[in-house]
Amino acid sequence: MSEDLSGAVFLIVWLLGTQTESLPVIRAHYCSTPPVIDGVLEPAWQEADSATGFIQQIPENGRPASEPTTVYLLQDRHNLYIAFRCPVSDFSQVHDRLSDEPDGVRVLIDPFDDNVNAYCFIVGFNGVESDYRITGDGTAYENWDGVWRSAVRRHDWGYGIELAIPFRSLRYPPARTEWGIDFARYLVRRGERSFWSRHEVTGFRVSRMGRLTGIQPAGRGLGLELYPVGLVRHEQLVLSHAVGSDALGAEAGLDLAWAPTPSGNLQFTLLPDFAQIEADPYKVNLSRYxxxxxxxxxxxxxxxxxxxxxxxxxxxxxxxxxxxxxxxxxxxxxxxxxxxxxxxxxxxxxxxxxxxxxxxxxxxxxxxxxxxxxxxxxxxxxxxxxxxxxxxxxxxxxxxxxxxxxxxxxxxxxxxxxxxxxxxxxxxxxxxxxxxxxxxxxxxxxxxxxxxxxxxxxxxxxWRGQYGTIYLGPVVYNRGILRYGAFQPGVELNREWDYPARTFDRRVFVNLSAQTLSQHLLTIWTGYGDRWALEHRFSAGNAGIYYVTDYTRPFAVSIYLSYETRSANYRRLMIAPVAQMELTLQGRLGDRLLVWYTHSATVEADSLGRVSRQDLTSVLRPGLEYSFSSKASVRLSLETVTAYDPETGLQSFRHYLFGLYSWTFAPRSNFYFATNWGYDAGSLNAIFVAKVRYLFNI
Incomplete structure (x- = not known):
């Protein structure tokens, strides 16, 4: 082979990113009698192909998982069935609170075998289910709400988890018999994530998942999903202790989803209930955008x-x-x-x-x-x-x-x-x-x-203009007390079109990040530069810190602090120092109750660095959530805002109380009752909403 030809072959292989490492394979055997989804792991699973030999992704990348796991997989005409056998050496180390992320398992499926996107199904030891879509080869995550079911059962040897995933809930190419698949087990207190297929310490990648062969979904029927929605809403506005308005109304809507092919999906909505009675959290905005x-x-x-x-x-x-x-x-x-x-x-x-x-x-x-x-x-x-x-x-x-x-x-x-x-x-x-x-x-x-x-x-x-930034620095994994550490020095240039000619904002910065083996997280940043704003050229420095304690403990703390020596404050139209702080205290009382308290504050000094009481914006957010089961919970939260009003130049006060009871009584079917009380500038606005949404799967 000539040197030119061999070089071309090498270039093609490099561009395609050919993997030399073989990927694990599991075959979907057909079952005439489907397993009962109850977590028991009946003998029928012995006829299934299995996956073992899980490998740690973190903390000790490449080493065998600390607890053995066996996964079984079956299929029939309509469903994919998966069972996990999860031995436990010490149940006192199992994290199973309903009020927190528990130990559990994940199933990851790439039906199109595109090495970019995947479905993720999560089942915790406490029975809590969740799911989402993975995109960008594992670099991004999007919300998703699929129709599937699972069950968990505790045994003397550990726990069993069974899942039934209908093919009609997935999008897939009808002729393909091989999909991408992977399985994972999370041990929260140990900070351990292990997968069936090997993944780098830098993160999970769809392109490194194993192979599922012999997959043969049957016809999907009509592939029609109907979601009738009924809603009753009562809203009352009180002005200066007198009723300003009082309205009671009922609404109905319809959502329809039709999958005429295994890979296609048509969604239609008529008079949808998209209103959010839970307001977006208050945020301090000092920019001009x-x-x-x-x-x-x-x-x-x-x-x-x-x-x-x-x-x-x-x-x-x-x-x-x-x-x-x-x-x-x-x-x-x-x-x-x-x-x-x-x-x-x-x-x-x-x-x-x-x-x-x-x-x-x-x-x-x-x-x-x-x-x-x-x-x-x-x-x-x-x-x-x-x-x-x-x-x-x-x-x-x-x-x-x-x-x-x-x-x-x-x-x-x-x-x-x-x-x-x-x-x-x-x-x-x-x-x-x-x-x-x-x-x-x-x-x-x-x-x-x-x-x-x-x-x-x-x-x-x-924003409109020209922007450029670059950073490059070393990272370490599993060294000393560190699970992860990064040092990232960089530079940043920015120019908006209303700046004077050849004027740029210029800044150098350094970011430090560390996560310890005990699951504490610390981030520190600092920078210095000069910029143009509000018709002025000025130099400024900034620094900040963010620290989070081990979230798996019954009590956790996070704190955020930042300070800018000079900043463009478009709310007050001045260049002045700005400091921000946020403190969150979170506690878990038993297995079902989560309570929290968050206090955030922004201090806006004047151009001479002086601070008065009205320069403080304070937001208090206490709250609690109680889980009756893995399907039902109630949440109460309060938001009290003391903020600068740019129109009056004085402080204003706002209070919001939000309550929500939610119950998922069937896949994609739920009932909720919510109330939101808001008090602002002498007016009280109270909203009560009861809503039912039910899935008819045809």
Whole structure:
């Protein structure tokens, strides 16, 4: 073989990231009589193929798990059945509180075998179930709510866990008989995570999961899911000890999901109940930009990775714009919505359309999102994303090209987007690269968002300018008392378009992170530089610390402290010192009760560094949660805010009391009763809501 040809072969192998390490394999045997899901582990499981030899991912990477685990797997026409046999040498070391994350197991399934995305099913020793979607080859996690069931049973030798996962709950290619799969066991007090397949100490990766062969799902029937929703809401507003308004109303809505193919899913919602009576937590905002708020509505969360995921370098789609709250507190009504997602070959595709109603100055609007992603070079990706908002006042559309390249410890991303808002056209560009190994970590980000780039209709565009940052430093694992340690020095440059010509913010920084073997976490950061803001050039330094004690103990503490010698305070339009603090105390009383108290404070000095009482913003958040079982709980929380009012220049006081009883009585079927009492500026607003949602699976 010539040198040129051998070099080309080496390059191809390197680009594809071919793995030389063999992956474990388990076969799905067919069972004519399904096992009873009760945690007993009846003799039928002896006919199943099994997985053993779990390997620690942390703390002692590559060593055998400290407790042996055996997993059995069966299938019939409609379900995948999985059983865990988990021996326990000392039950006093098992973490099983309902009020906390317990010891337990995980099942991870990659039906498309794309080495990027996976379903994760979690069952704790205390019977608590949860699930989510893994994206980005294990680097990101998205909420998901699947239909499946499990059972846990304690035995003299340990505990058994059984799961039944319907094929109709998963999206999969109909002709593929081999999937990616992995199993995990977590021992919380030991800080141990062990997997069937070997994973690096730097983290779990979908691309390193084992193989599931012989999988043969049968037909899915109609694949139709109906979710009728009924809601009763009572709202009362009291002004100066007199009733300002008193309203009682009943609402009904319908959510429909149809899976015409094993890989496709169509969701439709009519007059949905997307209102949140639990307000977003109060946050101090001293910048000149609006805050980013996390999405919590199931219709928008499911399959979010198809539409760019929760992380977009330039956010051309921001689902919280849909049904957004207005300044008077009312939310723009959502009339109807439809969402389609599908997987064809190595590609995934999505369509989202939502119609919102007219309210106050917000006209009736139509939001549209289209997405297409295709895998290339192993588990790398190339995608297109479109988002738009149209109404009688304006139109706003954006189209982005998104490329992600992954190779072992390296990840890079190119995001190029063009936007139209009214008569203006402009673009945004982001380049990112990261490296993560067991000895070194680093990241490079370069970003430019043009002055006329605007995606604030369906997306989120605040900052516009040029930005660049780089850090690179050593990391250590399992050395001395450290489970993990990192030293990250770096530099940062930033320029917004309203700065004077050739003016940049410049900063050098150092971040230190450490996690001990006893599960204490410490992060320290400091930096110094100069910047431009409020028509002034100034130099400033900053420092901070974040510390968390072992969360597995009955009592835990976390503390956050930060200080900036000079900062641009856009709430008071001055350049002055700012200090922030947050203290959280958390205690577990028995197995079912969790109580907490959080106190956060922000101190805004004046330009001469002087502080008065009205310069303090204080937020108190005590609360408790009691778990009746793994399916039912009640939560009470209070938020008291003492804050600076920029309109009056004085302090204002707000109080919120929130209560919630929730009961999941069947998969994706729940009942809740909630109340929210808010007191602000002499007015009392009380809301009571009772809601029932039930799944009809056809």
């Amino acid at each position: 609006e805050l980013w708020l996390a999405e919590r509505r199931p219709f928008f969360i499911e399959a979010v990775e198809t539409f760019g995921g929760s992380y977009q370098p330039v956010k051309i789609f921001y689902s919280r714009r849909i049904g957004r709250p207005l300044p008077d507190g009312r939310a723009v009504p959502i009339l109807t919505g439809v969402k389609w997602t599908d997987r064809l070959g190595r590609g995934q595709y999505g369509l989202l359309g939502v119609l919102t109603g007219e309210l106050a100055d917000e006209p009736q609007s139509f939001y549209s999102v289209l997405a297409a992603r295709h895998q290339i070079l192993g588990n790398s990706e190339l995608g297109l994303l479109y988002a738009g908002k149209d109404n009688r006042q304006f139109s706003n559309h954006g189209l982005a090209l998104d490329g992600i390249w992954r190779h072992r410890s390296l990840t890079s991303r190119l995001f190029l987007c063009g936007a139209q808002y009214g008569d203006s056209l402009d673009y945004a560009l982001s380049l990112e690269g990261s490296y993560q190994s067991d000895r070194l970590s680093g990241e490079l980000v370069v970003r430019q968002i043009q002055p006329e780039f605007n995606m604030n209709g369906p997306g989120y565009t605040t």
